Amino acid sequence: MPRSTKNKHQEKSEATRRKLFAAALRVFLRDGFEAARIEDIAAEAGFTRGAFYAHFPSKEDLFFALVEQEMQKHLTRLRTELENCTDEASRLLAFRNHYATRSPLRAWSILILEFKLYAIRHPRIRAQLVRSYRSIREKLKVESLWQSAFCGVKGDSGEKELLHAALNGLVLQRAYDPSSISAAQMASLLGSLFDCIVGSKLPQPKP
Amino acid sequence: MPRSTKNKHQEKSEATRRKLFAAALRVFLRDGFEAARIEDIAAEAGFTRGAFYAHFPSKEDLFFALVEQEMQKHLTRLRTELENCTDEASRLLAFRNHYATRSPLRAWSILILEFKLYAIRHPRIRAQLVRSYRSIREKLKVESLWQSAFCGVKGDSGEKELLHAALNGLVLQRAYDPSSISAAQMASLLGSLFDCIVGSKLPQPKP
Amino acid sequence: MPRSTKNKHQEKSEATRRKLFAAALRVFLRDGFEAARIEDIAAEAGFTRGAFYAHFPSKEDLFFALVEQEMQKHLTRLRTELENCTDEASRLLAFRNHYATRSPLRAWSILILEFKLYAIRHPRIRAQLVRSYRSIREKLKVESLWQSAFCGVKGDSGEKELLHAALNGLVLQRAYDPSSISAAQMASLLGSLFDCIVGSKLPQPKP
Amino acid sequence: MPRSTKNKHQEKSEATRRKLFAAALRVFLRDGFEAARIEDIAAEAGFTRGAFYAHFPSKEDLFFALVEQEMQKHLTRLRTELENCTDEASRLLAFRNHYATRSPLRAWSILILEFKLYAIRHPRIRAQLVRSYRSIREKLKVESLWQSAFCGVKGDSGEKELLHAALNGLVLQRAYDPSSISAAQMASLLGSLFDCIVGSKLPQPKP
DNA sequence: CATGAATGAGAGTTCATTCAT
DNA sequence: TATGAATGAACTCTCATTCAT
Numbered sequence: 001m002p003r004s005t006k007n008k009h010q011e012k013s014e015a016t017r018r019k020l021f022a023a024a025l026r027v028f029l030r031d032g033f034e035a036a037r038i039e040d041i042a043a044e045a046g047f048t049r050g051a052f053y054a055h056f057p058s059k060e061d062l063f064f065a066l067v068e069q070e071m072q073k074h075l076t077r078l079r080t081e082l083e084n085c086t087d088e089a090s091r092l093l094a095f096r097n098h099y100a101t102r103s104p105l106r107a108w109s110i111l112i113l114e115f116k117l118y119a120i121r122h123p124r125i126r127a128q129l130v131r132s133y134r135s136i137r138e139k140l141k142v143e144s145l146w147q148s149a150f151c152g153v154k155g156d157s158g159e160k161e162l163l164h165a166a167l168n169g170l171v172l173q174r175a176y177d178p179s180s181i182s183a184a185q186m187a188s189l190l191g192s193l194f195d196c197i198v199g200s201k202l203p204q205p206k207p
Numbered sequence: 208m209p210r211s212t213k214n215k216h217q218e219k220s221e222a223t224r225r226k227l228f229a230a231a232l233r234v235f236l237r238d239g240f241e242a243a244r245i246e247d248i249a250a251e252a253g254f255t256r257g258a259f260y261a262h263f264p265s266k267e268d269l270f271f272a273l274v275e276q277e278m279q280k281h282l283t284r285l286r287t288e289l290e291n292c293t294d295e296a297s298r299l300l301a302f303r304n305h306y307a308t309r310s311p312l313r314a315w316s317i318l319i320l321e322f323k324l325y326a327i328r329h330p331r332i333r334a335q336l337v338r339s340y341r342s343i344r345e346k347l348k349v350e351s352l353w354q355s356a357f358c359g360v361k362g363d364s365g366e367k368e369l370l371h372a373a374l375n376g377l378v379l380q381r382a383y384d385p386s387s388i389s390a391a392q393m394a395s396l397l398g399s400l401f402d403c404i405v406g407s408k409l410p411q412p413k414p
Numbered sequence: 415m416p417r418s419t420k421n422k423h424q425e426k427s428e429a430t431r432r433k434l435f436a437a438a439l440r441v442f443l444r445d446g447f448e449a450a451r452i453e454d455i456a457a458e459a460g461f462t463r464g465a466f467y468a469h470f471p472s473k474e475d476l477f478f479a480l481v482e483q484e485m486q487k488h489l490t491r492l493r494t495e496l497e498n499c500t501d502e503a504s505r506l507l508a509f510r511n512h513y514a515t516r517s518p519l520r521a522w523s524i525l526i527l528e529f530k531l532y533a534i535r536h537p538r539i540r541a542q543l544v545r546s547y548r549s550i551r552e553k554l555k556v557e558s559l560w561q562s563a564f565c566g567v568k569g570d571s572g573e574k575e576l577l578h579a580a581l582n583g584l585v586l587q588r589a590y591d592p593s594s595i596s597a598a599q600m601a602s603l604l605g606s607l608f609d610c611i612v613g614s615k616l617p618q619p620k621p
Numbered sequence: 622m623p624r625s626t627k628n629k630h631q632e633k634s635e636a637t638r639r640k641l642f643a644a645a646l647r648v649f650l651r652d653g654f655e656a657a658r659i660e661d662i663a664a665e666a667g668f669t670r671g672a673f674y675a676h677f678p679s680k681e682d683l684f685f686a687l688v689e690q691e692m693q694k695h696l697t698r699l700r701t702e703l704e705n706c707t708d709e710a711s712r713l714l715a716f717r718n719h720y721a722t723r724s725p726l727r728a729w730s731i732l733i734l735e736f737k738l739y740a741i742r743h744p745r746i747r748a749q750l751v752r753s754y755r756s757i758r759e760k761l762k763v764e765s766l767w768q769s770a771f772c773g774v775k776g777d778s779g780e781k782e783l784l785h786a787a788l789n790g791l792v793l794q795r796a797y798d799p800s801s802i803s804a805a806q807m808a809s810l811l812g813s814l815f816d817c818i819v820g821s822k823l824p825q826p827k828p
Numbered sequence: 829c830a831t832g833a834a835t836g837a838g839a840g841t842t843c844a845t846t847c848a849t
Numbered sequence: 850t851a852t853g854a855a856t857g858a859a860c861t862c863t864c865a866t867t868c869a870t
Contacts, residue, residue, distance in 0.1 A: 165376025
């Protein structure tokens with residue numbers, strides 16, 4: 001009941017949760033969402049199943065928590081990078097690189113892809129995922145990131161989605177058949193697409 | 208040994224196979240590859256599991272057969288459309304529309320997306336899928352389709368992949384959160400991307 | 415309806431039956447009774463399942479028919495060998511060799527062993543097998559074989575069973591772990607046992 | 622982490638394992654190895670299939686564990702009996718009785734017989750079984766049992782195998798057709814065979 | 829007689845989740 | 850909090866047998 005004890009417990013609990021998180025990320029990236037076994041995650045963290053269920057109600061809930069954490073990380077990093085840029089040009093370049101050379105996130109992209117497909121078949125999950133993404137975007141002011149990168153010139157006609165879609169599609173393509181497109185080609189294509197969009201050459205809706 | 212008997216058997220067998228194919232397509236589109244149960248496919252076709260295994264060695268084999276059949280259908284249709292065009296301009300337009308307004312194939316694209324993800328985690332399947340795609344592309348001379356549409360002007364720097372990637376990515380995005388991008392926006396974006404690529408504005412590899 | 419036609423049919427039918435028999439023997443010896451598949455037997459004979467069921471009501475029935483045929487073959491051969499002996503001594507020797515060097519029948523022994531075990535768990539089969547054996551023994555006058563070999567000296571205290579049991583047990587032992595006993599050792603042991611029994615050294619029940 | 626909890630778990634786990642073992646033994650003896658269903662074993666122990674798989678990786682593994690346990694039991698009992706004998710003569714007699722009156726192990730022998738046949742058709746299992754037997758024999762010093770019983774007089778020409786083979790063969794014969802040989806006859810025959818072997822009358826390899 | 833399509837019971841195995849400790 | 854035993858539903862795949870042709 002003494003405060004310090006309570007804190008000790010809290011700290012320990014937090015540590016377990018963190019370990020489970022990290023382990024889950026590793027296992028999900030390695031095996032995918034559906035194939036990942038709770039037991040493996042717990043074991044990877046040095047615990048057993050019970051510990052998992054003491055901290056998360058279900059595999060899906062853990063995944064959501066993980067998504068929010070990772071998205072936050074990625075977006076915060078991007079924001080920091082952009083804020084470190086002194087002028088508009090370098091900010092645009094940083095943004096471009098972010099999209100064109102996202103190879104370190106390959107496995108993560110594929111994991112998200114898989115979960116989106118899973119969500120499509122599970123309405124409740126789908127709704128939760130949409131909500132989750134929306135709240136992250138709001139919390140981290142993703143719109144303003146684009147605004148700041150593009151000087152807020154134009155209204156959104158879905159260019160963001162196109163960029164993401166192309167990125168995800170290419171990542172998947174390379175994961176499934178690396179010989180069909182090289183990493184360099186992929187970066188080049190994404191860069192070009194980025195230029196296209198930014199150069200206002202693309203986003204002209206059909207009249 | 209009687210000829211008529213053999214034919215009767217053959218006919219019946221083919222009819223069953225066709226029914227199973229059609230049922231499988233419906234169930235796969237509805238439930239996805241992994242979640243689709245053999246029993247449901249058989250029942251949807253009006254049979255029991257045993258009938259399924261009399262015609263296909265496994266769910267995966269059926270899926271491959273289905274993929275080849277459907278790809279063949281789609282590509283043949285596209286080829287026909289292109290061949291019906293009298294001049295180069297209309298051919299290009301038909302090609303553009305093919306990519307920009309592929310909504311009827313939404314569910315199919317998602318199914319293929321899911322199977323590619325599945326393949327990533329299952330090396331043997333992956334190899335088979337790559338091989339299968341390659342053979343289809345060769346058999347139906349997909350390269351020549353592009354050549355004919357684009358008058359064989361430029362070498363391949365992966366634009367085809369970019370187009371497909373963007374298409375698949377957007378289809379998934381809309382399936383999982385339709386409110387994030389409208390069908391019209393999607394068509395518009397894909398059209399613009401197509402123009403971009405054709406207009407040789409995109410495919411300039413980094414020097 | 416003409417006689418010759420009927421005979422043609424009968425002949426053909428008989429030929430099919432014979433082929434199925436021979437095929438079944440091969441498959442049973444190769445795969446064992448339970449693991450042998452009707453389809454494999456039919457295919458091995460150059461037919462399909464239907465032909466099998468046109469000639470035999472079930473796998474078990476085929477097996478019984480097979481057992482009777484083979485037993486008859488083996489016993490007839492033994493009888494012939496014994497009858498070819500001019501004197502009593504050579505007859506005894508032939509009998510001894512029959513038991514001590516039965517290696518060609520290794521697979522058959524094991525098959526019968528397996529079926530006996532199967533029969534133990536299936537009462538109806540067991541009863542039928544016992545009956546079947548009994549009728550074969552009577553038809554082929556197996557008792558008289560022993561009598562003739564041993565000059566009918568002594569009453570049966572089960573020596574025959576002991577000899578068979580030892581033979582079967584050793585065949586199994588060698589099949590399952592050939593390194594535990596050599597073929598030569600086995601022949602030697604069986605020969606010695608035979609001598610023991612014949613020399614009236616063995617069958618002296620405890621006083 | 623608390624010690625008591627761990628012990629509770631361990632105890633419960635061991636109790637369940639023991640129950641599963643006992644149940645498996647009963648079901649295997651009743652139905653045979655192949656026909657025994659995991660579900661029946663679990664139910665017989667008062668559990669469901671899941672519990673089974675929490676304790677044993679497969680039916681085969683359970684069987685091997687069972688074999689080792691039972692062999693150990695049997696051999697330990699035999700060793701104890703022999704060690705209780707004060708003189709050489711009574712030791713030999715005890716050994717003789719062990720072989721001649723093994724009726725209580727009838728069902729066990731048949732189960733092992735069946736598994737050996739199973740092993741013949743399944744190479745991996747066969748190898749494992751051979752290894753398993755060898756390790757048991759070494760661990761329990763089976764050779765020395767024979768040595769002690771027979772005063773280490775003679776080298777091994779396979780008499781042990783003959784004795785076992787005859788025993789197993791007769792057990793099977795009686796199980797499948799009890800009317801073909803009485804229990805008394807069987808004991809008598811085995812006793813005589815034992816005497817024969819011990820009396821050095823049998824193991825004279827052909828010159 | 830022979831075909832071979834179709835049945836359907838049944839097996840082993842996996843794993844998210846629950847719950848007593 | 851964490852353990853880990855136990856559940857039970859689900860799934861794929863096999864094969865002897867039936868039966869319309």
